[in-house]
Amino acid sequence: MSAERAPGLLAGDSLNLRLARRSLGLIALCLILLPFADLAITTHDPWAELGRMLSGLLRPDILATQSLPHAIALTIGFALWGTLLGVVLGFPLALLFPRSRLLRGSCAFVRAIHELFWALLLLQVFGLSAVTAIAALTIPYAGIFAKVYAEILELTPRAPVDALPEGVGRFSRFVYAELPMVWARLSSYTRYRFECAMRSSVLLGFVGLPTLGFHLESAFREGRYAEAGALLWVFYLMIASLHLWGHRRLLPWIALGSLFLLGPWPDIDGALLWRFVSVDLWPKPLLDGDWSGLWQWFGEIPDLLPAIGNTLLLGLMGTAGSLVVALLLWPLASRHFGNRPTRMAGKGVLILMRSTPELMLAFIFLLMLGPSMLPAWLALSLHNGALIAFLVARHADAIVPGSHALPASSRYTYELLPRLYGGLLALLFYRAETIIRETALLGMLGIATLGFHIDSSFAYLMFDQAFFLLLITACLNIVVDALARRYRPREIADTPGERGPPGREATC
Numbered sequence: 313m314s315a316e317r318a319p320g321l322l323a324g325d326s327l328n329l330r331l332a333r334r335s336l337g338l339i340a341l342c343l344i345l346l347p348f349a350d351l352a353i354t355t356h357d358p359w360a361e362l363g364r365m366l367s368g369l370l371r372p373d374i375l376a377t378q379s380l381p382h383a384i385a386l387t388i389g390f391a392l393w394g395t396l397l398g399v400v401l402g403f404p405l406a407l408l409f410p411r412s413r414l415l416r417g418s419c420a421f422v423r424a425i426h427e428l429f430w431a432l433l434l435l436q437v438f439g440l441s442a443v444t445a446i447a448a449l450t451i452p453y454a455g456i457f458a459k460v461y462a463e464i465l466e467l468t469p470r471a472p473v474d475a476l477p478e479g480v481g482r483f484s485r486f487v488y489a490e491l492p493m494v495w496a497r498l499s500s501y502t503r504y505r506f507e508c509a510m511r512s513s514v515l516l517g518f519v520g521l522p523t524l525g526f527h528l529e530s531a532f533r534e535g536r537y538a539e540a541g542a543l544l545w546v547f548y549l550m551i552a553s554l555h556l557w558g559h560r561r562l563l564p565w566i567a568l569g570s571l572f573l574l575g576p577w578p579d580i581d582g583a584l585l586w587r588f589v590s591v592d593l594w595p596k597p598l599l600d601g602d603w604s605g606l607w608q609w610f611g612e613i614p615d616l617l618p619a620i621g622n623t624l625l626l627g628l629m630g631t632a633g634s635l636v637v638a639l640l641l642w643p644l645a646s647r648h649f650g651n652r653p654t655r656m657a658g659k660g661v662l663i664l665m666r667s668t669p670e671l672m673l674a675f676i677f678l679l680m681l682g683p684s685m686l687p688a689w690l691a692l693s694l695h696n697g698a699l700i701a702f703l704v705a706r707h708a709d710a711i712v713p714g715s716h717a718l719p720a721s722s723r724y725t726y727e728l729l730p731r732l733y734g735g736l737l738a739l740l741f742y743r744a745e746t747i748i749r750e751t752a753l754l755g756m757l758g759i760a761t762l763g764f765h766i767d768s769s770f771a772y773l774m775f776d777q778a779f780f781l782l783l784i785t786a787c788l789n790i791v792v793d794a795l796a797r798r799y800r801p802r803e804i805a806d807t808p809g810e811r812g813p814p815g816r817e818a819t820c
Contacts, residue, residue, distance in 0.1 A: 331737055334799060335635065342632035345625055350760075351689070354682030361680045368537025369544065376539035377527050382573065384546065387523040389570030390442065390516065391509035394449025396567065399502060401450065402457025409462035416459075423455035424745075424789035425782055426753045427512045428671075429763075431519050432770045433782070437588050442574035445521050449509055456505065464497045465490070499560075507554055511669045514547060518671060518756065528672065532679060544668075551667045593779040613777060614765060616784070623761040623788065626685055627744075627751040630692030634747070635740055637697025638704060639729075642736075645705035648713065648728060649720055662705075665698035670750045671757070678757055688754040688761075692747060700739045704732055737800075744796035745789060752785045762788070 355361060377383075408415055431448035438444040468490045517525025524547055531540035557566075597605030643649040644658025665673075670691045677687030713727050755763025762785050769778035 331733055335737065338628075338632050338635065342628055345628065348621075349625055349629060349689075350684045351686045352682070352684045353686065354684065355680060358680045364535075365537050365540075365676065365680070368539075368541035370541070371538055372542035372545055373538035374542040374546075376536065377531070377543060379522070380527070380543075380546070383517075383522060383524050383527055384550065385570060385573050386442075386445075386521075387510065387513045387525075388550075388566065389574050390445040390449065390521075390523065391506060391513040392563065392567050392570065393442075393446045393574075394453060394513070395502070395506045395509045397446065397450040398453030398457050398505070401454035403461055405454065405458035406461035406465060409458050410466070419455035419458045420790050420793070421455075421786050423452045423459070424749065424786040424793075425452060426749045427452055428515055428519060428753055428756070429766060429782055429785070431516055431521070432767070433779070435519060436592075436770070436775060437585055438578050438580070440520050440522075441576075441578045443578055443580075445513070445516050445523075446574075448516065449512055453505065453509070457502075460501055461498060464494050464501065467497075468494055503558070506558065507551065510551060510554070511667070515669050515671050518675075525672070529675065532675060548664060548667060552663075588775070592775045595776045595780070609776075613780065615760070616765075616781075619755075619760060619762045619765055620784070620788065622685070622759070623748070623751050623755075623763075623785075624792075626688055626692070626754070626759070626761060627748040627792065629685070629689050630696065630747045630751060631740065631744055633689060633693025634696035634700060634743065635737075637693050638700040638736060638740070640701075641698060642701035642704040642708065642732075643720075643724060645702060646708045646728075648708060648711075648723060659702070659705075662698045662702045665694050666702055668695065670695045671753060674754050674757055674759075683758045685759060688751070688757070688759050691754070692750060696743050696747060700736060700743065703739055704736050707735060708732055741796040741800040745793040748789050748792045752788075 374380075405415060405419065409419070427448050430451050431444055434444040434447050438447070513523055514525040514528070517523040517527065518529055520526065524543055528540060528543045528547075531537070531543060591599065595606060595609045597603070597609050641658075641662060645655055645662055647655065649655075650658070670688075673691035673695055674688045677690050681687050708728055711728060711731060713723060718727060752761055752763045752766075755761035755765070756767045758764065762781055766778050766781045766785070769775070769781060
């Protein structure tokens with residue numbers, strides 16, 4: 313009679329063991345593929361460069377930037393109108409979202425392409441104008457609002473609706489019974505998305521639009537770190553004070569006032585727009601029906617498989633790095649560890665890292681370390697890890713520990729982490745879609761992802777090639793999002809403190 317095999321260390325079907333296997337599998341896959349990543353440091357003295365940057369951050373020169381009020385006004389105006397128009401388009405789509413597979417696919421496509429890529433596309437028709445900036449935010453935000461609003465509406469309790477008398481129309485049921493119950497959640501998510509739009513509006517400066525990001529990029533690239541530090545502090549102050557100046561009673565007046573600053577509006581040539589959409593974006597052999605020429609056109613697209621491989625590899629590294637950063641940093645902001653000063657400092661660090669867009673962080677690290685995957689990996693890991701850590705710390709504060717006598721390490725390992733880890737992992741997989749979008753985008757800094765070739769194609773006016781690469785990027789993002797949904801922990805209930813669908817704050 314053969315002896316029974318002892319179960320493995322991670323064998324079993326309990327929730328915690330399944331979560332551990334998924335996490336270790338993610339880390340192991342990242343470590344296996346890590347040798348294929350370019351992580352070289354090519355600058356002569358990165359620590360000296362870091363010291364100069366920190367000196368500029370600590371001694372900012374607020375008077376060095378010209379047209380600073382105008383740049384702030386444009387940043388806010390683009391973000392506000394992009395969000396408002398996204399709501400106007402996204403809310404009606406949310407009502408039809410569960411009933412139409414075509415609509416769900418279309419929304420997934422438009423939100424899979426980053427706002428800066430939409431800006432590069434629209435730039436060819438509308439130039440450096442407010443139309444380009446607002447439309448670049450509105451198009452993906454409409455898809456995002458449609459998806460998230462639909463998820464929120466699905467959570468509406470049915471009892472009050474079913475209690476209405478027979479004969480009440482569908483519109484009246486929605487307006488008087490369903491909408492009031494979810495209005496707070498819809499408003500909360502809209503405010504959060506406006507904060508995301510502020511960060512995206514800053515990034516529009518990287519393609520030449522005169523927002524804060526334009527002056528930030530110029531100051532960093534030219535080594536004017538005191539000016540760059542001042543601009544960063546202005547940006548952080550704008551985000552931190554959003555709850556004051558972004559009050560619902562003030563926003564309509566800000567929106568109206570910003571219209572006087574967003575001009576001049578471009579003259580839109582309908583014939584030129586139609587030619588761009590119907591001719592310039594498509595391969596000429598396809599329009600001519602030349603299938604042999606189309607095959608030759610595909611052969612002219614440079615390094616597609618390596619670019620896809622680098623995008624996926626950097627996305628995997630960013631996801632694994634975000635997990636490690638979140639596990640290390642969430643105790644910094646939790647009431648269960650440290651004291652009040654250390655928690656305030658920890659929250660400040662997390663807020664600064666989550667408020668700084670990945671592209672901006674990667675650009676700063678690129679100046680320090682040189683062009684490789686390392687700056688992008690650090691930026692993705694720190695930004696996304698800090699965002700997840702901030703949410704997990706907030707959720708941890710709602711937990712009442714069983715024993716206050718445990719030392720901090722035991723409280724972390726045995727008391728809190730097992731109760732929080734499922735939610736942390738769910739947030740990580742929610743974040744995977746955004747990580748892969750940002751990974752492609754970081755190619756604009758010279759990293760050999762899909763974004764590098766998209767940016768180059770636009771620079772050389774090869775619009776058909778750029779549009780094809782955008783389609784590849786969108787499809788890649790949709791596939792990654794589908795895989796993330798498949799492996800996301802479904803047994804996790806709504807995390808304490810969340811209002812609306814779990815992970816909604818991890819979708820920016």
